[in-house]
Amino acid sequence: MDINQKFTPQSWPQHSETATMEGKNKFVGIWIFLASDTVLFASVFATYLALKDQGPAGMEFTAKGLFELPLAFMMTMLLLTSSLTSVYAMYHMKNHNAKGVITWMTMTVLLGLGFLGLEIYEFVHYVHLGFGYTQSAFSSAFFTLVGTHGLHVVIGLIWITGLLIRNAKRGLNLYNAPKFFAASLYWHFIDVVWVFIFTVVYLMGVLG
Numbered sequence: 001m002d003i004n005q006k007f008t009p010q011s012w013p014q015h016s017e018t019a020t021m022e023g024k025n026k027f028v029g030i031w032i033f034l035a036s037d038t039v040l041f042a043s044v045f046a047t048y049l050a051l052k053d054q055g056p057a058g059m060e061f062t063a064k065g066l067f068e069l070p071l072a073f074m075m076t077m078l079l080l081t082s083s084l085t086s087v088y089a090m091y092h093m094k095n096h097n098a099k100g101v102i103t104w105m106t107m108t109v110l111l112g113l114g115f116l117g118l119e120i121y122e123f124v125h126y127v128h129l130g131f132g133y134t135q136s137a138f139s140s141a142f143f144t145l146v147g148t149h150g151l152h153v154v155i156g157l158i159w160i161t162g163l164l165i166r167n168a169k170r171g172l173n174l175y176n177a178p179k180f181f182a183a184s185l186y187w188h189f190i191d192v193v194w195v196f197i198f199t200v201v202y203l204m205g206v207l208g
Helices: 021-051 069-094 098-129 137-167 177-207
Strands: none
Touching: 021 137, 021 177, 069 098, 069 177, 098 137, 098 177, 137 177
């Protein structure tokens, strides 16, 4: 199909993200990237589990005494809600509703910014307590794991914001639809990773 072809909601392809060869390549490419990223997160998860609560003799910081579940829960709700708004955006994309895509992806960005703000607040709070990156093996593993995820959130926010700015007035076509889909898939991935972080780091840390 011609990427510059004009469509109506009735003629819009059901799977617009893979309606062109470029779209198919992007679809395969994003899955390969996410598979490699899964290996990265598996490595930092394993490192964290090995170094949890490990540090100098007499270290005062432990996962059970340090982490705050209410804050982590708020961050989780923000990110999960942002995943839902991304789903709504893809629903509108399938119905060739450009305004709906822009609106719901903008909501995704705003919720992601809220999550990022809370994560920065959490990091600053821990540093003020004396739990900095170099304080212990435990702190290094924690900041590496959660910080790596935070970096992925920043990348996702920049990516989606760039798409929104570039395509705000262009409408939907077979050129930008695969890009929105890939960004949405990436965002779901970092949401899923956060669910694992919340469970392993915060929930098991405080309750275990």
